[in-house]
Amino acid sequence: MAQSSQATGGLASIPALLQRNAVLYAEKAAYREKEFGIWQTWTWAETEKEVEALALGLINLGVNEGDFIAIIGRNRPYFYFAMAAAQSVGAVPVPVYNDSAAEEMEYILGHCGARFAIVEDQEQVDKIIEIQEHLHQFEHMIYIDPRGLRKYDHRALHEFSHVQNQGRAAYDEFIAELKTRREKLTYDSTCVMLYTSGTTGKPKGVVLSNRNVIESAKNSSEFDGLGADEEILSYLPMAWVGDFIFSIGQAYWCGFCVNCPESADTMMTDLREIGPTYYFAPPRIFETQLTNVMIRMEDSGDLKYAIFHHFMEFAKTTGEQFGMPKRSLAKPDMKRRIKNAWRYAMGIGFAAETIIENSIRLFFAKLRHGKKTRENFKAKDPILLNLYGGKLRDYFKYRMGAVLVYGPLKDTLGFGRVRVGYTAGEAIGPEIFDFYRSLGINLKQLYGQTEATVFITAQPDGQVRADTVGVPSPDVEIKIADNGEIFYRSPGTFVEYYNNPESTASTKDAEGWVATGDAGFFEEGSGHLRIIDRAKDVGKMADGSMFAPKYVENKLKFYPDILEAVLFGNGKDRCVAFINIDLTAVGNWAERNNVAYASYQELAGHPKVLDSIQEHVETVNKSVAQDPMLSGCQIHRFLVLHKELDADDGEMTRTRKVRRVVVADKFKDLVDALYDGSTQVSTTTEVTYEDGRKGSISATLELRDAAVVSTAAKVAAE
Amino acid sequence: MSTQESYVTEDGRTIGPTVMEMKNITLRFGGVKAITDISFDIREGEIRAIIGPNGAGKSSMLNVISGFYVPQEGEVWYKGKKRPPMKPYQVAEQGIARTFQNIALFEGMTVLDNVMTGRIRQMKAGLLSQAIWKGKAEKEEIENREFVEKIIDFLEIQAIRKTPVGRLPYGLKKRVELARALAAEPSILLLDEPMAGMNVEEKEDMSRFILDMNDEFGTTIALIEHDMGVVMDLSDRVVVMDYGKKIGDGTPDEVRSNQAVIDAYLGVAHD
Numbered sequence: 011m012a013q014s015s016q017a018t019g020g021l022a023s024i025p026a027l028l029q030r031n032a033v034l035y036a037e038k039a040a041y042r043e044k045e046f047g048i049w050q051t052w053t054w055a056e057t058e059k060e061v062e063a064l065a066l067g068l069i070n071l072g073v074n075e076g077d078f079i080a081i082i083g084r085n086r087p088y089f090y091f092a093m094a095a096a097q098s099v100g101a102v103p104v105p106v107y108n109d110s111a112a113e114e115m116e117y118i119l120g121h122c123g124a125r126f127a128i129v130e131d132q133e134q135v136d137k138i139i140e141i142q143e144h145l146h147q148f149e150h151m152i153y154i155d156p157r158g159l160r161k162y163d164h165r166a167l168h169e170f171s172h173v174q175n176q177g178r179a180a181y182d183e184f185i186a187e188l189k190t191r192r193e194k195l196t197y198d199s200t201c202v203m204l205y206t207s208g209t210t211g212k213p214k215g216v217v218l219s220n221r222n223v224i225e226s227a228k229n230s231s232e233f234d235g236l237g238a239d240e241e242i243l244s245y246l247p248m249a250w251v252g253d254f255i256f257s258i259g260q261a262y263w264c265g266f267c268v269n270c271p272e273s274a275d276t277m278m279t280d281l282r283e284i285g286p287t288y289y290f291a292p293p294r295i296f297e298t299q300l301t302n303v304m305i306r307m308e309d310s311g312d313l314k315y316a317i318f319h320h321f322m323e324f325a326k327t328t329g330e331q332f333g334m335p336k337r338s339l340a341k342p343d344m345k346r347r348i349k350n351a352w353r354y355a356m357g358i359g360f361a362a363e364t365i366i367e368n369s370i371r372l373f374f375a376k377l378r379h380g381k382k383t384r385e386n387f388k389a390k391d392p393i394l395l396n397l398y399g400g401k402l403r404d405y406f407k408y409r410m411g412a413v414l415v416y417g418p419l420k421d422t423l424g425f426g427r428v429r430v431g432y433t434a435g436e437a438i439g440p441e442i443f444d445f446y447r448s449l450g451i452n453l454k455q456l457y458g459q460t461e462a463t464v465f466i467t468a469q470p471d472g473q474v475r476a477d478t479v480g481v482p483s484p485d486v487e488i489k490i491a492d493n494g495e496i497f498y499r500s501p502g503t504f505v506e507y508y509n510n511p512e513s514t515a516s517t518k519d520a521e522g523w524v525a526t527g528d529a530g531f532f533e534e535g536s537g538h539l540r541i542i543d544r545a546k547d548v549g550k551m552a553d554g555s556m557f558a559p560k561y562v563e564n565k566l567k568f569y570p571d572i573l574e575a576v577l578f579g580n581g582k583d584r585c586v587a588f589i590n591i592d593l594t595a596v597g598n599w600a601e602r603n604n605v606a607y608a609s610y611q612e613l614a615g616h617p618k619v620l621d622s623i624q625e626h627v628e629t630v631n632k633s634v635a636q637d638p639m640l641s642g643c644q645i646h647r648f649l650v651l652h653k654e655l656d657a658d659d660g661e662m663t664r665t666r667k668v669r670r671v672v673v674a675d676k677f678k679d680l681v682d683a684l685y686d687g688s689t690q691v692s693t694t695t696e697v698t699y700e701d702g703r704k705g706s707i708s709a710t711l712e713l714r715d716a717a718v719v720s721t722a723a724k725v726a727a728e
Numbered sequence: 729m730s731t732q733e734s735y736v737t738e739d740g741r742t743i744g745p746t747v748m749e750m751k752n753i754t755l756r757f758g759g760v761k762a763i764t765d766i767s768f769d770i771r772e773g774e775i776r777a778i779i780g781p782n783g784a785g786k787s788s789m790l791n792v793i794s795g796f797y798v799p800q801e802g803e804v805w806y807k808g809k810k811r812p813p814m815k816p817y818q819v820a821e822q823g824i825a826r827t828f829q830n831i832a833l834f835e836g837m838t839v840l841d842n843v844m845t846g847r848i849r850q851m852k853a854g855l856l857s858q859a860i861w862k863g864k865a866e867k868e869e870i871e872n873r874e875f876v877e878k879i880i881d882f883l884e885i886q887a888i889r890k891t892p893v894g895r896l897p898y899g900l901k902k903r904v905e906l907a908r909a910l911a912a913e914p915s916i917l918l919l920d921e922p923m924a925g926m927n928v929e930e931k932e933d934m935s936r937f938i939l940d941m942n943d944e945f946g947t948t949i950a951l952i953e954h955d956m957g958v959v960m961d962l963s964d965r966v967v968v969m970d971y972g973k974k975i976g977d978g979t980p981d982e983v984r985s986n987q988a989v990i991d992a993y994l995g996v997a998h999d
Binding site for chain 2: 046048157158160161272273275276279
C-alpha cells in the first residue's frame with residue numbers, strides 16, 4: 011500500500027491545518043450561520059481564536075489527553091469549533107446523532123467512556139441528566155443555548171461562552187500546555203470517533219486517524235478540483251462521516267466556507283440564499299425536491315405547465331451536452347462571466363418569442379377545449395428557430411430553455427451555482443438522477459462508508475450514469491471476492507472499532523483489506539463498479555434463484571408516491587412486500603381528486619391508493635421479470651403499512667435505512683398473513699413518540715395480490 | 729402601597745412585590761353585572777391565572793386591566809400609583825401588553841411585520857424621518873429589528889418569518905400573536921386563553937414558551953385558561969371567578985381544595 015509516513019508539509023492534524031488557514035486565508039470566511047435573520051460570519055482567523063479560547067477553557071475544566079468528548083447538536087459553527095478544540099487538547103471528539111433517544115446516547119457515552127459532553131440546548135441537557143446516573147465516568151457538560159437552563163444545578167454544567175471566557179482569562183496559565191499538546195499530535199493520532207448507525211446490532215465506534223481524514227480529504231478535493239472559494243451548506247447530521255469529511259476534512263484542507271442553516275425548517279430557504287458550489291445530499295432529499303417541483307407544476311397555469319414539460323422533455327436528451335457547467339473556479343473570472351452572459355443572451359430572444367407564440371396558441375386551444383385544455387395543449391418551438399438546423403438548433407433551444415425553465419428552476423432549488431454535487435447512501439432513481447443532470451447540475455454518485463472515511467469509488471466528470479457508482483477513488487484498491495463481496499484498501503481505511511477487537515478482526519484483515527458487506531461487480535469496458543445489494547441480504551429463494559431485495563425495493567421507491575418498501579422472500583417460494591406511501595405526494599393527489607382522509611392510516615388504507623400502488627407493483631414485476639437472474643423476486647402479494655417506518659421505533663437507522671430484521675420480527679403477523687393467503691388482517695403496533703412515550707395504533711389492513719409475469723410463459727413466447 | 733417581601737419559589741424564580749392591584753372592581757353593562765366587587769393583586773415576576781366557568785367574567789376582568797373597559801366602581805393600582813381611567817393605548821404605553829382570545833393579527837402582513845408592529849411604542853422618530861428612512865429612523869429600525877429577531881428565535885418561528893400570517897395554521901398564529909405582545913417588552917403580559925383550540929402537543933409547546941418567557945425576560949404574566957391541568961402546572965397563584973364574583977384565590981393547591989371552587993366546577997343547584 012502506497013502510504014506516506016510523513017504528512018504533507020507538516021500538516022499532520024486538523025489543528026495544524028487550522029493554524030495554516032488562519033494565516034493563509036485569515037480574512038476569508040470559514041463558517042457562516044444564519045442567526046437572527048442575518049448570516050453571521052467567522053473568518054479563518056476568528057475561527058482560530060474561538061477554537062483556541064475553547065481549547066484553553068477545556069484544559070481549565072480538566073480535559074486530559076485521550077479523553078472522549080461527546081458532541082451533540084445540529085450543525086452549528088460552535089460544534090465545529092468544539093471538534094477542533096477537542097483535537098487541539100489531545101482529546102477525541104465523538105459526534106452523536108442529536109435526535110437519538112436517551113438510551114441510545116447512554117450506550118454510546120458509556121461505550122466510549124466520555125467524561126465531557128458539548129451539547130446544544132435544554133433538550134439535550136435533559137437527556138444527558140436522565141442517563142447520567144448510569145454513566146459513572148461522566149463529569150461535565152457544556153451547553154450552547156442557555157435558554158431554560160438558568161435554574162439548573164451549575165456545578166457540572168457550563169455555558170459555552172463562559173468556558174471560552176475562562177479559557178481567555180487563563181491564557182497565560184495554559185497556553186504553553188496547549189501548544190505542547192498540539193505539537194504532540196501526529197499523523198497517526200486519533201482524529202475523530204464516529205459511531206456507525208448500526209443496521210444490525212449495537213453501533214460500533216469507528217476510530218479514524220488524522221492520516222485517514224487528511225489523506226481522504228486531500229485526494230477527494232484533488233479529484234473534483236475543489237478550491238478555497240467553494241461554499242457548502244452543512245445540514246446533514248454531524249455524527250455522520252460525510253459531514254465530518256465535507257465540513258471539517260475538506261473544508262480545512264481547501265480552506266472553503268461552511269454554511270450552517272438557521273434551523274432544520276429553514277434548510278431550503280437557506281440553501282437558496284447560499285447557493286452552494288459543492289453540494290451533497292442523500293437520494294431522499296433529491297426525491298423530495300423533485301416531488302415538490304412536480305406538485306407545484308401541477309398547480310401552475312396551463313402555459314407554464316406546457317412550457318415546463320416541453321423543455322424538460324427536450325433536456326432529457328441534450329442536457330448532458332449543453333447544460334453541464336464547464337470546469338472553472340467556484341468564483342468565475344471576468345472571461346467566464348462574459349461567456350455566461352453570452353450564453354444567457356443567446357436564449358432571450360427565442361424565449362420571448364416562445365412565450366408570445368404559445369400564449370396565442372393557448373388562447374385558441376382554450377376556446378376549443380375549454381376545461382380540458384391542459385390535456386390537449388402542447389407547447390411548440392418558436393417558428394424562427396427553424397432558421398437553424400441540426401446541432402445549432404439544439405444549442406439555441408437549450409439556451410432558450412435555460413432562460414425559461416432550467417435557470418429559474420435551478421435557482422429556486424438552490425442549485426444555481428453547484429459545480430459538483432454528490433448523492434450516495436442509497437441507489438437513486440434513474441429518472442430523478444436524469445432530471446437533475448438534464449437541468450445542467452453536475453450531480454454524481456459515490457460509494458463509500460464510515461470505515462473508509464467515505465470514499466471508495468466516485469464518478470469522474472463526463473462518466474456519469476445512474477446505475478454505477480464510479481471508478482475507485484485515488485489511492486483506493488478494490489477486489490471482489492468469489493461471493494461477490496467488495497473489499498477495499500486505502501489510506502482512508504479506519505484504525506479499529508473502539509474496544510471491539512473481534513469486530514475489527516472480522517472486518518479488516520492483516521493486509522488491511524476491509525469487507526464492505528456489499529455485493530457488486532465491475533462492469534466490463536467502463537471499469538465502473540455496480541452494487542447489487544448488501545451481501546448478507548442477498549439470499550436464495552426456495553427454488554435456488556437469487557433473492558436481492560434492495561434491487562426490487564429501489565425500483566418501487568422510484569415512484570414518488572412510495573416512500574419505503576420492504577421485500578420478504580428469502581428461502582420462500584415467492585416474494586411479498588410491505589409498502590410505505592409518501593404522505594406529501596399521496597396527500598396532494600388526494601386533495602386534487604377530492605379523496606377525503608383524516609390520517610396517514612386512513613389514506614394508506616384507501617382503496618384508490620391501493621389500486622395505484624398495485625399498478626406500480628405490477629409494472630415493477632414486469633421490469634424485474636426482464637432480468638432472468640432476478641425474475642424470482644417478483645412481488646406476488648403486498649400490503650400498504652398503516653404507519654411510517656421510523657427511527658424512533660427502531661425500524662430504521664438514524665440515516666434512514668430499513669432494519670430488515672427488526673421489521674420482519676415486529677410485523678411478523680403481517681408477513682405470515684401475506685403468505686397464508688388471507689385477504690384482511692388486523693394488527694396492533696407499538697409506536698414511540700418523539701418525547702419517548704409509547705402508544706399503540708391498531709388497524710385492519712387489506713392484502714392484495716399482484717399479477718406476476720410468468721417466466722415460463724415468457725420462454726414459450728420467445 | 730403594599731410592602732410585601734420578595735421571595736424565591738421552589739423552582740428558583742424570584743417573586744417580587746405587588747405591581748398591580750385591583751381594588752373592589754365592579755363592572756356593569758346596563759343592568760347586567762359582569763364583575764362584582766373583585767379585588768386581587770399581581771406580583772412582580774409571577775404567573776397569575778384567572779379561571780372560572782364560561783361567562784364568569786374572566787375576559788371582562790382582563791379588559792379592565794388592559795383599559796378596554798372602565799369599571800363603574802373600584803380602583804386599579806399600578807406600580808404603587810392609582811391609575812386614572814385610561815384609553816387602551818395609554819395602558820399599553822405603561823407596559824401592559826396582551827393577546828386576544830380570537831386572534832387579532834394583520835392577516836395580509838408577514839410574520840416579521842406583524843411582530844414589528846409590537847415595537848411601535850419604542851419608535852420615536854418623526855414621520856418625515858421615517859418616510860426618508862435616514863438618521864434616527866434607520867438606527868431605530870435596526871435596533872428594533874434586532875430585538876424582534878431575538879423573539880423570533882426565542883419562539884422558534886424563523887421558518888415562517890416572511891410568510892403572510894393569513895396562510896398560517898391556528899397554532900402558529902397564536903404564537904405570532906404572543907411574539908407581537910412580547911416585542912412590546914411588557915412588564916405585565918395578559919394572555920387571553922393562549923391554549924384554546926390547540927392539540928396536546930401545541931399546548932405543551934405553548935406552556936414551555938410561557939414558562940421560558942417568565943424565566944428569561946422576567947415578564948409578569950396574567951393568563952386566562954380553561955385547561956385545568958395547564959393552569960395548575962403553570963401558575964403561581966390562581967383567582968377563581970364565578971358569576972362575576974371571586975370565589976377563590978391562592979396557590980393551585982389551595983384553590984383545588986376550596987369547596988366553593990369545587991362546587992362551581994362540578995356544579996351545585998343555584999337558587
